[in-house]
Amino acid sequence: MAEIIPADPAYSARAAVPPEPAPGNETGNAIEARGLRKVYRASGGQPAKEALRGIDLAVPRGSIFGLLGPNGAGKSTFINILAGLVIKTSGSASVWGFDIDVNPRQARAAIGVVPQELNIDPFFTPAEVLELQAGLYGVPKRERRTMEILRAMGLEDKADAYARTLSGGMRRRLLVAKAMVHNPPVLVLDEPTAGVDIELRKQLWDYVKSLHEQGTTIVLTTHYLEEAEALCDTIAIIDKGQLVACEPTQRLIARITDKKLIMRTARPVTPEMAAMEGLRTEITQSGALSVQYNPLEASVMDILDRVRARGLEIVDISTEESDLEDVFLQLTSSH
Ligand code: ADP
Numbered sequence: 512m513a514e515i516i517p518a519d520p521a522y523s524a525r526a527a528v529p530p531e532p533a534p535g536n537e538t539g540n541a542i543e544a545r546g547l548r549k550v551y552r553a554s555g556g557q558p559a560k561e562a563l564r565g566i567d568l569a570v571p572r573g574s575i576f577g578l579l580g581p582n583g584a585g586k587s588t589f590i591n592i593l594a595g596l597v598i599k600t601s602g603s604a605s606v607w608g609f610d611i612d613v614n615p616r617q618a619r620a621a622i623g624v625v626p627q628e629l630n631i632d633p634f635f636t637p638a639e640v641l642e643l644q645a646g647l648y649g650v651p652k653r654e655r656r657t658m659e660i661l662r663a664m665g666l667e668d669k670a671d672a673y674a675r676t677l678s679g680g681m682r683r684r685l686l687v688a689k690a691m692v693h694n695p696p697v698l699v700l701d702e703p704t705a706g707v708d709i710e711l712r713k714q715l716w717d718y719v720k721s722l723h724e725q726g727t728t729i730v731l732t733t734h735y736l737e738e739a740e741a742l743c744d745t746i747a748i749i750d751k752g753q754l755v756a757c758e759p760t761q762r763l764i765a766r767i768t769d770k771k772l773i774m775r776t777a778r779p780v781t782p783e784m785a786a787m788e789g790l791r792t793e794i795t796q797s798g799a800l801s802v803q804y805n806p807l808e809a810s811v812m813d814i815l816d817r818v819r820a821r822g823l824e825i826v827d828i829s830t831e832e833s834d835l836e837d838v839f840l841q842l843t844s845s846h
Contacts, residue, residue: 541697541728542570542593546602549588549752562588564752565602570745572696575719575729577743577760579736585752586732587627590699595619607696620648623690625700629682633675637666637685640674641692648693656694664688664718680711687718698722699730704738716742740764765807771831772802772814777824784821790814799827 549563562585570576580586591597593606595615604611607621631640641657661667664684669677677685683703690698700719704712719742723729733739739746740760747757756763773795780800785792791803800823802814818825 539572540569540605540608541572541574542568542576542604542606542730544568544589544593544602544604547589547592547599547604548601549585549592549597550600562752563592563599563602566749566752566754568747568754568757570697570728570730572728573726574745575723575731575743577739577746578730578732578749579734579739579746580732580749581734583751584749586749587701589749590624590701590730590732593618594622594624594699596624620693621695622697622699623693623695625686625690625698625703627702627705629679629686631674631677631682631685633673635674636669636671637661637674637677637688638670640685641688644689644692650693655692657692660688660691663721665714680714683711683715684718687715691722696726697728697730699732701732702734703731704733704735712738766805768832769803769805772804772811773799773829773831774802774818774823774825775799775827776818777826780823784823787814787817 544566547563547566547568548561551560551562553559566585566589578586578589588597592599593604593611595611595618599611606618609618609621611618635643638657638661641660642655645655645657658667658670661670664687666681666684666688669681674682674685687698687700687703703715703719716738719729719731729742731739731742743760745758746760746763748755748763756767758766775797776799779798780794782794785794785800787802790809793801795801800818802818804814815825815828
């Protein structure tokens with residue numbers, strides 16, 4: 512973590528973020544990246560690491576955008592570059608039309624990041640946390656919305672309680688509140704539901720949706736396909752520092768949600784019997800026949816007919832969704 516840039520005390524949000532994108536941002540994208548690369552230098556015996564290998568990505572204004580990828584894919588690196596916390600190696604990026612090299616202050620003022628860790632100073636109250644943050648961003652006293660934000664996050668009655676008395680869920684909401692203090696048009700939530708129970712996850716999703724309805728562009732990083740599917744209108748998938756897909760959610764889900772049909776048969780299946788043109792088949796360790804198929808391209812009935820036509824009597828049948836690992840394999844192998 513050697514490359515964290517310290518907060519700029521002279522930093523002012525006031526002049527920064529007009530409601531419309533900066534001149535020159537005719538595309539109206541909230542975030543744009545072109546050929547974005549990051550190589551972490553070797554340090555402490557660790558070799559150099561190319562965390563981003565040339566990412567081209569546009570997040571349209573007004574979207575709820577999912578940045579999906581397994582651990583180590585480069586999601587945090589991407590976000591931290593946009594937020595001015597990590598220095599890119601090459602390529603370009605802009606937030607709300609402000610190039611992070613040309614207008615770094617405006618770019619930083621246009622984005623709020625809710626970090627993964629629940630790090631909150633235990634000796635400050637939520638109201639104090641927000642006031643301090645507002646001070647850091649140069650938001651003038653008369654423009655501060657401390658109580659309004661706390662109310663929106665369901666923390667009004669905790670405004671003056673010590674942060675150490677807050678539950679995990681309340682701390683998470685306080686972090687969202689903190690990221691909203693300077694009223695950024697783009698809010699990034701980094702793995703917001705990692706280690707969060709189901710009840711709170713639903714609550715957080717509701718908050719995210721209401722912020723979006725109020726006009727905030729949301730970027731959500733997650734390694735849960737299910738979470739991205741439930742919330743996001745567009746999903747980008749990165750793996751090993753490369754973009755492997757970026758599509759409207761429904762289209763992507765339809766394309767990647769292969770299913771598996773697992774059939775136990777009365778007599779053993781031979782490899783010759785298992786081979787079926789156009790379908791990925793295998794014989795499982797327990798001797799069952801597994802057929803992977805895309806529901807858009809093949810129907811279960813057809814598959815069953817083809818199995819029976821091989822003289823196989825099916826005695827038991829079950830289905831499985833492919834998991835995220837299968838999805839990455841599928842996308843990266845076809846890329
Ligand atoms: P994600 O957020 O998708 O889990 P990260 O952006 O955190 O991925 O990490 C991408 C890769 O870069 C990983 O291999 C990680 O180990 C490496 N990495 C992240 N931060 C640093 C750092 N400060 N120094 C060296 N390597 C790093």
